[in-house]
Amino acid sequence: MKNPYVPFPMRIEDIIVETEDENVKTFDVSFVGKEDEEQFVYTPGQFAEISVFGKGEAPFGMASTPTHPGRLEFSVSKIGLVTGALHQMESGDVVGVRGPMGNGYPLETFKGKNLILIGGGFGFSTLRSLTNFILHDSNRGAYGNLTVIYGARKPGLLLYKKDLGAWQQRGDLQLHLTVDKGENGWQGHVGFVPDVTRSVGPNPKDAYAVVCGPPAMIHFSLPVLKELGFQDEKIFLSLEMRMKCGIGKCGRCNVGSKYICSDGPVFSQAELTQLTGEAHF
Amino acid sequence: MFSSARIVRKDRLEGFLERLLEDREVFAPVRKGGLVTLEMIDSVRDVILEYENTKESPKAAVFPQRETLFGYQAEKGKVALDVPRGKEKEQVLFGIRPCDARGLLLLDRVFGGDCGDPYYAEKRAKTLVLSLGCVNPNPTCFCHSMGGGPCSPEGSDLFFLDLGDRYMVEVGSDKCEALLEDEAFEDADEKSLALSEKIRKETEASMTPLALNENLKEHLGRLFDDPAWNALAETCLGCGICTYLCPTCHCFDLCDEAAGGTGERIRVWDSCQFPLFTQQASGFNPRPTVKERFHGASSNVLSTWISVKS
Amino acid sequence: MDTTLPQWIGKSTDTSDTMIFHLVRAYHLAGRCVACGACERACPVGVDIRKLNRKLLKDVRDFFGYEAGLSLDEACPLATFRPDDPEAFIMNP
Numbered sequence: 001m002k003n004p005y006v007p008f009p010m011r012i013e014d015i016i017v018e019t020e021d022e023n024v025k026t027f028d029v030s031f032v033g034k035e036d037e038e039q040f041v042y043t044p045g046q047f048a049e050i051s052v053f054g055k056g057e058a059p060f061g062m063a064s065t066p067t068h069p070g071r072l073e074f075s076v077s078k079i080g081l082v083t084g085a086l087h088q089m090e091s092g093d094v095v096g097v098r099g100p101m102g103n104g105y106p107l108e109t110f111k112g113k114n115l116i117l118i119g120g121g122f123g124f125s126t127l128r129s130l131t132n133f134i135l136h137d138s139n140r141g142a143y144g145n146l147t148v149i150y151g152a153r154k155p156g157l158l159l160y161k162k163d164l165g166a167w168q169q170r171g172d173l174q175l176h177l178t179v180d181k182g183e184n185g186w187q188g189h190v191g192f193v194p195d196v197t198r199s200v201g202p203n204p205k206d207a208y209a210v211v212c213g214p215p216a217m218i219h220f221s222l223p224v225l226k227e228l229g230f231q232d233e234k235i236f237l238s239l240e241m242r243m244k245c246g247i248g249k250c251g252r253c254n255v256g257s258k259y260i261c262s263d264g265p266v267f268s269q270a271e272l273t274q275l276t277g278e279a280h281f
Numbered sequence: 282m283f284s285s286a287r288i289v290r291k292d293r294l295e296g297f298l299e300r301l302l303e304d305r306e307v308f309a310p311v312r313k314g315g316l317v318t319l320e321m322i323d324s325v326r327d328v329i330l331e332y333e334n335t336k337e338s339p340k341a342a343v344f345p346q347r348e349t350l351f352g353y354q355a356e357k358g359k360v361a362l363d364v365p366r367g368k369e370k371e372q373v374l375f376g377i378r379p380c381d382a383r384g385l386l387l388l389d390r391v392f393g394g395d396c397g398d399p400y401y402a403e404k405r406a407k408t409l410v411l412s413l414g415c416v417n418p419n420p421t422c423f424c425h426s427m428g429g430g431p432c433s434p435e436g437s438d439l440f441f442l443d444l445g446d447r448y449m450v451e452v453g454s455d456k457c458e459a460l461l462e463d464e465a466f467e468d469a470d471e472k473s474l475a476l477s478e479k480i481r482k483e484t485e486a487s488m489t490p491l492a493l494n495e496n497l498k499e500h501l502g503r504l505f506d507d508p509a510w511n512a513l514a515e516t517c518l519g520c521g522i523c524t525y526l527c528p529t530c531h532c533f534d535l536c537d538e539a540a541g542g543t544g545e546r547i548r549v550w551d552s553c554q555f556p557l558f559t560q561q562a563s564g565f566n567p568r569p570t571v572k573e574r575f576h577g578a579s580s581n582v583l584s585t586w587i588s589v590k591s
Numbered sequence: 592m593d594t595t596l597p598q599w600i601g602k603s604t605d606t607s608d609t610m611i612f613h614l615v616r617a618y619h620l621a622g623r624c625v626a627c628g629a630c631e632r633a634c635p636v637g638v639d640i641r642k643l644n645r646k647l648l649k650d651v652r653d654f655f656g657y658e659a660g661l662s663l664d665e666a667c668p669l670a671t672f673r674p675d676d677p678e679a680f681i682m683n684p
Contacts, residue, residue, distance in 0.1 A: 001399040005350045005535070005546070009360050051546070053355035054539040079562045081596055094360050096353075215565075242561050244535045247396045250551070251532035252558060254581070262396070336636070347603040522635045536602050549603045 004247050007051045007096030008036040010072065012089055018075060020156030024122065025087060026063060026075045029095065040100060042066055043107060044130035045238060045266050048099025049246045050074060050086070058082040059243045059261070061126040062100065063160075067136040072097070075125045075159060101246040102265050105130055105210065105236065114144035116202045118221055120193050120213025121152050126238055127212050128160050135173065146173040147202055151193040151217075155179050155186040176200055194220040197228075204229040212238045222269065232270035239265045239272075286469035286477075287450040287461065289441070294448070297465035298325045298375065305409075306372040308342060310335050319377065330376055330443075333419050338381050338528030339374050340388060343404045348548045350400065350535070355542035367403040375411045380424045382412040382436035384528025391531050400548075409456055412437040416484055426491040432481040442477050449477035498584035505576075513579075514572040521552035523578070532558070553578055613643075621647045622667040625660035 014028035031037035042048075042062055051057045058080075064073035078087045089095070105126075115134070119127040127148070134143050148167070152158045158177065167175050182190040189196060194217065202209070209230050211221050218237065225235055241253035241260045248262030256275040258264065289297065301307050302325070309328040311320045319335040319342075322328060351364045385405075392401035415422070415431035424430055434440035439460070440451040449469060452461065494500055504510075524530040534551040537544050551558060554574050560566045568574045599615070601608040626648060630640045651657055654677045655668035668676075 001397050001402060003364065003399050004396050005398075005400075005548075006362060006364060011358070053353050053360055054537060054542045054544055056537045057535060057546075083562070092358050094355065094358060096360070096362075240561070241567070242559050245533070248394075249391055249396075249398060249531070250534070251553060252534075252551070254553075347605075518633060518635070520635065526636075534602055538601055538603065538605075547603055551602075 004098065005245070007049070007057075007098045008033055009094045010036075010097045012091050012093045012095065013071065014091060015089075018159045018161075020154075023078045024075055024157075024159060025078075026073055026159075027086065027089075027095075028064075029072050029074070029097070030070060032094065036097075037070065040072075040097075042100035043104035044133045045105035045126050046100040046102045047126075047246070047265065048072070048074070048097050048101060049243075050076075050082075051096030051098070052082050052085045052089070053094075053096060055085040056082045057096070057098075057244075059101070059246055061238070061265075062129050063125040065129050065132040065136065067133055067138065075122070077122055098246060101261060103263065105238075105266055110208055111142050112144060112206075114147070114203070114205075114207040116147045116149070116197075116207060116209045118149045118193060118197055118209060118211045118213070120150070120217035121157065122159070123213035123217075123238070124150055124159055127210065128163060130210070131167070131173070132163065135167070135170070140172060144206065147176070147200065148173060149176045149178070149193060149196050149200060151178040151180065151191075151196065153180045155183050155188075174200075192220070193217050194224045197221060198224045201228060204231070204234065208234050208236060210236045210238075232273060233268055235269040236266055237269060237272065239267060285452045286474060287452070287466040288444075288447050288469050288473050289450055289465045289467070290447045293465040295325050297463055298328065300463060301373055301375075301460070304370065306370050307375055308339065308372060309375040310377075319374070328376065330413060333415075333417075334378050334381070337526055338384055339377050340384065340528055340531070342372060342374055343385065343401055343408055344388060344392070344531060344533075346550050348400060350546045350548055352545045353539075353543070360542075367400075368407050371407045371409060372404075373409045373411060376413045376441075377410065378415060379412055379431060379433045379435065379437070379440075380422075380429055381528045382410050382440075383424075383429045383433065384436075385410065386436040387529045388531055409439075409460070410437045410453075411439045411441065411457075414440065414442040414481075414484075416443050416480060418484065418488055422488065423491050425485060425488050426493055430481075431484045431488065442480060444473060444476050444480065447473065449473050493583075501580045501584045510572055510576050514570075514575040517554075517571050517575045519554055519556075519571045519574065521554040524552040524554055525550065529582075553581075617643075617647055618669065620644060622651050622655070622657060622669045623659050624648060 009032040010029040011032055012027055013030050016026040016028070018024040018026055031040070044062065044065060047059050047061045049057050049059050060074040060076060062072065063075045064071060076083050076086050078084055086095070117127045117131060127150070131146070131148055133139060134146055150158070158164065158179070164175070164177065167173060176189065176196055178189040178191050178193060178196045179186060180192060193213070207230070209225050211218055222235070239260050241255065243253045243261050244250045246261045248259040253260040258275060298307065298309070302323070307322050308319050309322050310317050310330065310332055311322060311327040312329055313320060316336045317329065317332045317334070318337060319339055349365050351362050354361045388401075389405065392398040418431045422431070424433070429435065432442060434451045434453050437453045438456045440453055442449040450466065524532065532551045532553055533548050535546060535548055537546055539545070556566070556569070559568050568577055600611045624644045624647060626641060626644055628641055634640060648658070651668060657665065657668045659667070
């Protein structure tokens with residue numbers, strides 16, 4: 001029986017400081033063991049538990065895409081014990097990884113459909129993974145139109161600036177960036193993500209919307225999508241709860257009859273309205 | 282009713298237990314500090330079988346309160362991990378009640394499955410459940426309202442029922458083939474079979490069923506915001522003892538106990554009744570007060586378990 | 592934002608952790624507990640909490656000549672420092 005509690009080692013190759021306040025860093029890690037690399041088969045939307053030996057473990061969404069093999073990327077916001085320790089680490093250091101975990105985005109359901117990805121702040125991690133996955137040559141043809149709406153509080157807090165620049169050059173997706181508060185040098189849109197969504201006005205026909213971000217953003221985005229005609233079955237969300245085991249055993253992330261770590265973290269809005277009051281935004 | 286029933290005369294029981302002790306660990310009810318608890322025995326004389334139930338459930342035998350998952354030694358650029366070895370001997374849970382035996386079946390569902398827990402599986406495989414039916418159930422007992430029963434053999438490898446001067450023994454699994462060869466076991470006769478059936482029926486009839494609503498899940502869902510929860514939650518201390526004692530509660534925490542880069546990843550019991558259980562790094566807590574936590578546990582126990590029947 | 596930092600006691604069943612828990616409790620109650628018994632009445636598993644507390648009460652009375660709950664003005668001995676505070680128990684455990 002495979003032991004799902006023991007992590008395998010991964011080496012930090014590169015650390016990218018994403019935000020101007022240096023509170024978010026992306027860790028680019030490589031596999032130490034060949035077997036581990038072969039067994040780690042993941043899809044966008046899944047996550048992994050990262051161990052800092054001596055400190056503890058925490059779950060992070062996959063920011064990398066499986067179309068880029070050999071490496072994994074996690075974006076980490078410095079907020080507590082484990083994330084604080086991670087932020088002190090350097091290239092060459094070793095962390096532990098358990099995963100992949102969770103259900104990931106429903107790629108089969110999305111095939112042939114138009115996709116509207118709506119992300120805010122730090123929640124954009126897994127949407128970046130999904131976007132890069134779809135844009136990859138081997139996948140692009142399988143999906144319809146791709147609209148990405150991404151906002152942060154300020155320009156300096158936007159993640160993955162290199163990716164954003166590359167996406168803006170492409171003709172096979174529509175990228176809408178926005179910030180809550182503009183600054184000198186920012187020539188892009190200023191406004192909240194839900195308002196941008198309303199003005200972009202995506203067509204719900206043959207389309208799915210994926211929303212991932214802070215609760216406030218989700219709370220205000222859902223009515224906009226409803227207004228535009230998106231049914232509950234066509235809206236997907238990636239939820240977060242405090243997690244520990246990541247494999248549906250420790251009970252911590254339980255909401256009603258679901259474990260966010262193993263039944264989720266991706267759920268359709270239709271599934272969420274069936275769960276009891278705790279899951280309502 | 283299992284077909285291969287046996288009987289064990291009461292004066293033969295001690296001998297049987299003594300032979301079990303020769304090469305197995307045996308846990309049985311003993312009197313300790315004014316309570317009856319399930320303890321590992323080294324003398325058969327400590328065992329008591331006239332009791333209502335042990336204070337704690339037997340879940341610690343397969344799901345210990347503290348368990349080392351692996352040790353590690355981390356230096357710059359590398360880490361060495363080592364997973365502890367499992368149990369050597371078989372362990373016998375003797376004289377536990379049918380409700381506790383059934384609790385283990387529910388834990389099997391949690392720790393089994395596609396992503397099975399090897400630490401649990403290894404201990405569970407080496408565990409023999411020899412339960413003892415209740416002939417004088419506590420007036421507050423309600424196993425029969427939860428799909429169980431005072432004389433239910435469910436979850437037991439061997440199920441003992443007190444017939445007066447002897448025990449009726451029903452065989453629940455083939456894990457006990459070796460045990461049944463012990464000289465204490467004789468074939469069951471018709472009279473014993475009939476008597477055990479009579480005792481079972483009478484005991485079950487003596488228990489008053491709880492007035493549980495049939496559509497509990499639906500009703501509890503509807504009553505999520507009902508103000509009645511306020512009054513109910515006021516009686517709750519939030520101490521978490523309920524989850525400690527409950528045979529099916531299994532929430533746990535994973536944490537590191539380390540000095541520098543050397544340490545262990547351990548698993549310890551945790552409780553959904555503790556405020557930090559669902560506290561998120563951002564400071565937000567979806568269950569911030571006793572009321573939410575009390576409600577969470579109640580609906581979990583009464584409705585969610587039922588809906589996850591597989 | 593992590594309210595568990597710094598971690599004062601471990602989460603497991605180690606004797607050292609249980610000891611620290613009880614020491615923290617003892618220091619909270621010494622000189623404050625009046626032995627009303629409410630804690631014991633509330634305890635769902637019948638722990639004889641007052642037995643531990645009575646020992647604290649005895650020590651505080653013997654070392655500091657103080658009993659909680661009798662005076663509104665007198666400061667609690669563990670919250671105050673006097674140069675003549677007894678030290679024998681520190682030097683000779």
